[in-house]
Amino acid sequence: MQPIRVLIVDDHALFAEALAARLGREPDLVILPVAPDGRRALALAATEGPDVIVLDMTLAVENGLDVLDQVRERHPDVRVVVLTAMSDLDAMVQALRRGAIGWLSKTESADLVAQVIRSAARRGGWIPPEMLGDVLRRLLDDRPEPGGGGQVLAELTPREREVLQCMVDGLNRAEIAARLGLSANTVRTHTQNLLAKLDMHSALEAITLAMRAGMRPSMRPGHAD
Known part of the structure; x- marks a missing residue:
């Protein structure tokens, strides 16, 4: 490294x-x-x-x-x-x-x-x-929803939404990669892309916006594809 x-x-x-x-x-x-x-x-x-x-x-x-x-x-x-x-x-x-x-x-x-x-x-x-x-x-109480949280999330690809859901679930990059059957580098790319689309600077901001839009921890085990 x-x-x-x-x-x-x-x-x-x-x-x-x-x-x-x-x-x-x-x-x-x-x-x-x-x-x-x-x-x-x-x-x-x-x-x-x-x-x-x-x-x-x-x-x-x-x-x-x-x-x-x-x-x-x-x-x-x-x-x-x-x-x-x-x-x-x-x-x-x-x-x-x-x-x-x-x-x-x-x-x-x-x-x-x-x-x-x-x-x-x-x-x-x-x-x-x-x-x-x-x-x-x-953050949940005070942050305005630019254009509406759901509308902003609609701009994400299905895979980016899966990565965001994993972030809401509290998983780190290695755990997201394991759940979704992806490489860590691919997870990093998806994370960077979704942060850019949401105009967020950090994972915490993205999670906050996702929760304002109704996304909640799923706690579902295993891998998705």
Whole structure:
């Protein structure tokens, strides 16, 4: 596998450098120079080609959400994981709506941060389990349905709908591949295609939209074809 290129955006120099040094010991992670602000982050994103950006929400002179918006606009393929001392539900929901695919507290272990970075690079995500229910309820309650959820889902192919159903069922990519008798690469392609059609930035957003359109966990075992 290709090494995962990671850009840390944090103005707390001691914390950021300590995290960079710790993650740098992971054989599959390449840690780029730390960015203390959004301007430097965008410059490094343009020249260094990170796969994953680890972004603090409380930068000294900028709102982390604004930096997130700029990253998503200029580098839509880069995966953004929030790593912050904040535990605010509203900020978390806003970050997820605006394209972040993970949210971690700075109190979490470096081992978990590394795991979430790997998941992000594979187009997975992570939310603190104790907050997942509240986040999903907020997304389901507040997110407008562009054009109507059912109408948007109607644009998916039958196979893409099967993949989305598996995502609603809580399966990861390997489990989806096993259920549908597909390769992991094919599942990744279908996932990318359905996210593009739904105009979603993350699997969580796609699952939320699917549930608003009436799709529910099926929990059916076995494979489909």
